[in-house]
Amino acid sequence: MSDYYQLLEVDRGAGPEDIKRAYRRLARQYHPDVNGNDPASAERFKEINKAYSVLSDPDKRQRYDTYGEAGVEGMAGQGADPFSTFGASFDDLLGQFFGGGDPFGGGRSRTRSRARRGETIGMRLRLPFTEAVFGTSKDVRVRAAAICARCAGSGAKSGTEPTVCSRCNGSGQQRTVRQSLLGQLVTATTCPVCSGTGQEIRSPCPDCHGQGLMMEDSTLTIDIPPGLEDGSQIRYQGRGHAGQYGGPPGDLIVELAVDAHPVFDRRGDDLVCSVEVPMTVAALGGSVPLETLDGKETVEVEPGTQSGEVKRFRKRGVPHPDGRGRGDLLVQVAVVTPTHLGEQQRALIRQLAQLRGEEVEPQGGGLFARLKGSGR
Template sequence: MSKKDFYDVLGVSQDASDADIKKAYRKLARQYHPDVNKEANAEDKFKEVKEAYDTLSDSQKRAHYDRFGHTDPNQFGGGGAGAGDFGGFGDIFDMFFGGGGRRDPNAPRQGSDLQYTMTLEFKEAVFGKEMDIEIPREETCDTCHGSGAKPGTKPETCKHCGGAGQLNVEQNTPFGRVVNRRVCNHCSGTGQMIKDKCRTCGGQGKVKKRKKIHIKIPAGVDTGQQIRVAGQGEPGVNGGPAGDLFVVFNVRPHEFFKRDGDDLYCEMPLTFVQAALGDEIEVPTLKGKVKLKIPAGTQTGTDFRLKGKGVANVRGAGQGDQHIRVRVITPKNLNDSQKDILRQFAEESGTEVPDEQNDNFFAKAKRAFKNFGE
């Protein structure tokens, strides 16, 4: 699979400044960092963003990429940003853990975002509504107030890592002594040890609850769109802010209307008399029936438009239109009198009408060969 353009990955133009590139990188790295984003593809997106930044933040690599694109990737090895700060990870540590590449396990962190999928009826999506929903989420334990420790006790500083949440492991390699920093396996990176755990939450500091939330669905939402409810995600860690709730919509189809963006489409039947002589018919719209004039001689498949009778734009940018396609219905089960009238019409208009009794299979086949042979 071919790689995406690095400028598209970061969402910047090819003439973007170094400051613009770094700003875009920081924003996307924060969005997709695995410590913050728990979605399945977040790690892959994070790696893609970092690779793009590693190239575009280095003037030599960027110049080579502008000329050759993704071809000859070996030219991107060595030097550049990776030589001084481990391939750009200095920026990541500064962004998430505060300078020096050392994470503070007790620093405030924002809670995780939540996603709730809601199915709406067509009318609810078109006109919007207000309603209450219940979502399962973690909330701070009322017994220990989030500490995870039994009431009357406190977590203690981990004696193995000194509260840093990380351990330094030294290794001898052919290139010299290397120090690897790893998450402390005694405190799981928290920097604290809980001897007497809270019985309510088992030392987690959080409990699962069902939360009722009032939401307002704007008019005009469609399948795949979402709204953000700030502060209604998972609670923050160490006093950090709560995450957000994203409500994603799935709209059930309508039996009469078909929707494409803000426009509506429908089909109206016409008798061949209405189509031939013209008529004025009533057409259902979202806000009641309206009259539509059908000109004489209208053919099946003709489209008419009712301006402003579609769906309100969810961002307030006007109203869509309603499109009506007419379909002429051929009558069935005609009586003898009706057939005679039609034969008379055909005769006067110069149209040949076959005799039903003599128009057998062989006659039809013969005419087909004759017509296609001409």
């Protein structure tokens, strides 16, 4: 387990801008593209991304500050199923800290409320790279507990009402008194009849079997602003599972799983790609067409361009989620050495080498011809 603040080399009080700056600096430093796919750098890059996805989100950061990695671990989710839920585990976690996960239960007062807050629903939404860059809207199917229409959520059959629990007299707790060597031993456990609610439903509603809730499918349109990264979360307050017996509803959290793009990578707000430039064009200058996310562009290549040089297209990167500005597009030049040379081409290049005083393999002989001749 690693400390996210340490990973990003910031202190715990760092503001959002500091965190973003630190992330950009480190991402540039450890990006696989600039480290020749060195596995250690790739691992570090992944860790940095994970730390940033948490610390850049105020909600996740707070959870991380409070509960550590365990508080955000479940949010990362697993598998490609967009409807897999991870909310339950997080609510379980809350339960460990607040006792029972029922903030309305109280426990001290005699008049316990039956109301229970609805659980949070977590879902992962897969998005193509380009849609995440420019923003989109998606209809998703949400399966959530809703208030039972038949009993209006009371859980009791029509014409009846929940009554005070006959077993525990409404305390919600069952006390067991045992005689021991040390005297009377009293233990209190949750009442099995009313599950601690203090109220008993003698004639349950036939639709919801006394739960007051029914599972329902609905469709929700998710508006995704431009520029959100893989792992970003959108929270819909009150759109999770309905609360039981009058409790408030939980939230719905949609986590984005953004697909990789075959050509473009994201580096913060910048898009990064590489473009192949023939050796002749790199030497003499020219232009190379490039299909960007915004359409066709032309990469101007100055005479004497080297492999690895980066061309910057301002405001052709990822738009900012707040709608103000865009990052840049960084195009890295890859000079391509010509292969499959014909006689004449070979002669021309040989002549060029001679003029420049550069030593090349002698005509019709040399090491590589001998290797070829020996059947390799």
